[in-house]
Amino acid sequence: MANAQSINLSEHVAHHNHAHDHDEHEESFVSKYIFSMDHKMISRQFLITAIIMAVVAMTMSIIFRMQLAWPGEKFAFINAVLGDKWGKDGVLDPNMYLALVTIHGTIMVFFVLTGGLSGTFANLLIPYQIGARDMASGFLNMLSYWFFFLSSVIMLGSLFIEDGPASGGWTIYPPLSALPEAMPGSKLGMTLWLISMTLFVVSSLLGGINYIVTIINLRTKGMKMTRMPLTMWALLITAILGLLSFPVLVSCVVLLICDRSLGTSFYLSDIYIGGRPLDNVGGSPVLFEHLFWFLGHPEVYIVLLPALGITSEIISTNSRKPIFGYRAMIGSMLAIGFLSFIVWGHHMFLTGMNPFLGSVFVFTTLLIAIPSAVKAFNYITTLWKGNIQYTPAMLFSIGLVSSFVTGGVTGIILADSTLDINVHDTYFVVAHFHIVMGLSAIFGMFAGIYHWFPKMFLRMMNKKMGYVHFWLTFICAYGVFFPMHFLGLAGVPRRYYTNSAFPMFDNLVDINEIVTVFAILAALAQFVFIFNFFYSMFRGEKAPQNPWNSNTLEWTTPMANIHGNWPGSLPVVHRWAYDYSKPGSENDFIPQTVPLLEGEHDGGGH
C-alpha cells in the first residue's frame, strides 16, 4: 500500500517537472521564498511568523504568571529577560506587568489567532479545496503578508523602546491610552501600537477581499457552494466578518490618533491630569468602546470560525463519517456571523451605556448560544458510531469541542447583564474567553497544522511527539484556565499586578500558584511541538499522496509545491466532500472528483 502510494507520487512529480520546467527556471530565491505570490508559500510565511509571535506572547504570559503566583519574589529569569529597568533584582515592574498583559493579548488575538490562523489556512486551503490555480490576486496576497510582517515587526519593536510598549490593556480604552501623562505605556509605545494595528488591518483587508473573491469566482467545475468543504464556508464567513468590521477599528484608531496628536476631543472630556486641566471637552470614551467592540466582538468569531471549519473537516475525515448536519453547520455559521455584529454591547453593560440598550444586547447575545449549541451537538453526533482515527489533528479537534462547550456555557452567565454585574472584568471573564476563544482557536490551529503539514512541507510530522504535545497541552490548558473561575467567584479583578494589596484575596494564593505551575508546564510542552514542527519540516518522512484518506481536492494535487497546483487541467467535482463510509462503496472514502454512480444521491442521501 505504502509502496503503491510512493510510486504514484514519484510519477506525479516526474510528470509535473516535465510539464512545468520552464516555469521553475524563472524563479529567483527572492521571488520564490521572500516576495512570493504563491498561495502555498504565503501560507507558510504566515504560519512561521505566527509561531514566532506566539512564542513571544507565551513567554510574556509566563513572566506575568510568575509575578501573580509569587508576587515580589525575585527571579533571575525575569531579570535576564527584562533587564534591570523592568525587572530590577528579578521583580517585575508594575508598568511592565500591564505592558505584558497588553501585548500578550494583542499578539495572541490579532497576530496569532487572526493573522496566523486565517492567514495560514485561508491561503493554503482556499485554492486547494475549491480547485483553483491560486488566489484571485497573487499580488494582493503578497502585500497582505508583507503588511502583516511589517506590523509584526513594529509591534515587537515597541517592546524595546525606553518607556515600554503600550500598556492600557489590549482594548486600549482612552483616556488611559490617549494621555501620555496617564502611564508610560501611553507615550511612544501606544503610537507604535496604533501604527502596527493600522497596518495589520490593511493586511487583513487585502487578504479578506482576496479570500472572498477567490471563493466566489474561482471554484472549479462542479464545486457548487453547497459542495464546498466546511473549511471553505468558515473561511468565507470569516473573511466577510473581517471585511465589514476591521475598517471600523481603523476609524476608531484614527480618531484616537487625532486625540493623541492633533488635539481633538473625540474621546476626551473634563479631564484633569498631570497637574493641569485639559482643554478637551465634549468627547466620550463610550464612543470609543462602541467603535472598538463593533470590531472586537466579530473579532471573536474571526478567531473562532476558521478553527471550527478546520475541525469540522478533521473530525469528519477521522471519524470516517460525513459531518453530521452539513447544512445545519453552514446555517449555524451564517447565524453566528450575522449575530456577531449585533452583540458588541455585551462588553459594555457597566460602562454607563443606557441600560435599556444593554437589554437588547442581552437578548441578541444569548441567541448566539443556539447556533453554537447546534454546532457542538453536531460534532458529537459525528463521532457517534464512527471509526475514530486518532491522529494528533483529531485529538486537538476533540479538544476543541470540549473547550468550546466548557468555555461556551459560562458565556450564558456573562451575556446576562444582571449576572455580569458582579463578575464583569474579573477572572471569571478571563477564564471564559481563554477557554472558549483562546483554547478552541489554538486547538483548531494545531489540528490544522498537524493535518495539513504534509501539504505544506511535503513531509509528515511525528505522531508520538504529537500525542505527547496534545495530552500535555490539553491537561495543562484546563489546569491553567479552569481554576480562574474560582478567582472570579471570589471577586478578583483582572489586570491586577498582585492580589496582595487586598486582605480579602489572601486565601487565594494556592489557586494562583497552581495556575502558574500549569502555565509553565504548558509552555514547556510547546517545545515538543516546535521541535517536531521544524524537525519534520527538514527530516520528517516523505508524505504520501493522501495520508488521511481524505475526500477533499487538496489531496489530489501532486506532492510537490508547483505553480498552478494541478499539472494539466483542473479537477472536476462531482460530489460533496463528506462521502466517508458510504454504503455500497468499496473504500471508506470517495474523493470529490469521483463521479456519482447512476442513482447515487449527492450530499448525504443514499
Place this chain on the structure above:
Amino acid sequence: MKLLILIGLVLLIIAVHQLMRVVELSRQFKKGNEWTVTDKDNSFNGKAMLAFGFAFIGFFFWQINRWGDNSLPAAASEHGLKIDALWDYNIYLISFVFILTNAVLFYYAYKYKGKKGVQATFLAHDNRLEMIWTIVPAVVLAFIIIFGLKYWNDITTRSSDANKITIELYAKQFDWTARYAGKDKVLGSTDYRQIDGGNSVGMDTLDATGYDDILVKNEFHIPVNKEIEFKMRSRDVIHSAYMPHFRAQMNCVPGMVTTFKFTPNKTTAEMRKDPYVIQLMAGINEAREKKGEEPVEFDYTLLCNKICGASHYNMQMTIVVDTEKDYKVWLSKQKQFKTLASK
C-alpha cells in the same frame, strides 16, 4: 548570569541534537512509519480520552470542594440576593450542560475509537435530532433572558425613593473620594477646571449648595436598609467602582456621571458574625499568618475594576455599613467642604 544563559543555550542545542539522533536511530528499528495511526494508537488515545473525561469532571468537583468556600459571601444587598438566586439557577444549569456534554463527548471518543475492519455508520443528518437541539436550547434561553432582563430592569431603574441617600464616588489615579450631600441633600456642582490641592474633586466654589458637602477618603459609611444612590465620576481615566459584596459595579467615566443604586441589608458588624464569613476570615488569617502578616477583620471593600495605570491593583476604599444611628454619629463628625476649603 550572562554566562549561565550561554551555558543554558549550549545545553539546549546539545539536547535538541541528541533528541534528533534518538528519533533517527529509533526510526531504523521501527517496522511501520512515524505517522500512520495504528489500532494500538487508537486504543491508547481512546482510553486516554475516557480517563481524561473522568479526571476532568473529578477535577471540577475537586475545585468546588477546595475553593467553593473561598467565594464571596452571600450578597449584602437586597437586589444582590436576587442576583445570587438567579446566579445559582444559571450555574446549576450550565454545570449540568457542561458535565453532560463533556461526558458524552469523551465517552464517544472512547467508545468509537477506530479499529481495522470496522465500518463507520453513514449518517449525514437527522432533522428530528437537529430540531430537538435547536428548540430545547431556545426554550431554556428564553427563560434565562426573561428572568435576567426582569432583574436588570429592577436594578437599573432610577431611584424613586424619597429617603434615599445620594453619595458621589469620585475616582482618580489612584484613590477614591466619597462625597455626601450634607444637610441640603443636594450635591454641589463641580467644575474640573477648579481642581487644585485644596479642592481635589473640583467643587464649584461659587455654588453654595456644595459648601455643606462632606468629603471622605479611605473609608466611607452607609446606613443599613436604606437605598443608597451612587453617582460616579472620574478625574482622569476610566475607573470602575466595584463593590463585590453588594453585587454592585459601575464604570467611572471622565466627562460623565454614571449611577448605581443598592440597599445594603447587613451591617459590617452583622457580617462579621455570619458563620460563612467567620470561616472565610479564618482561612484568610491563616494565610496571612503564613506570610507573617497581622490578622484582619472582615470589611466591605470598594475596588477599582478597570485598568487605570501602574497602581490599579491597589486602588481601594473601605466601606462600613452602620446602623442608622451609628451612621448619623459618624457623619456628624466629618468635615464639610467649606471648612476644608477655608483652611
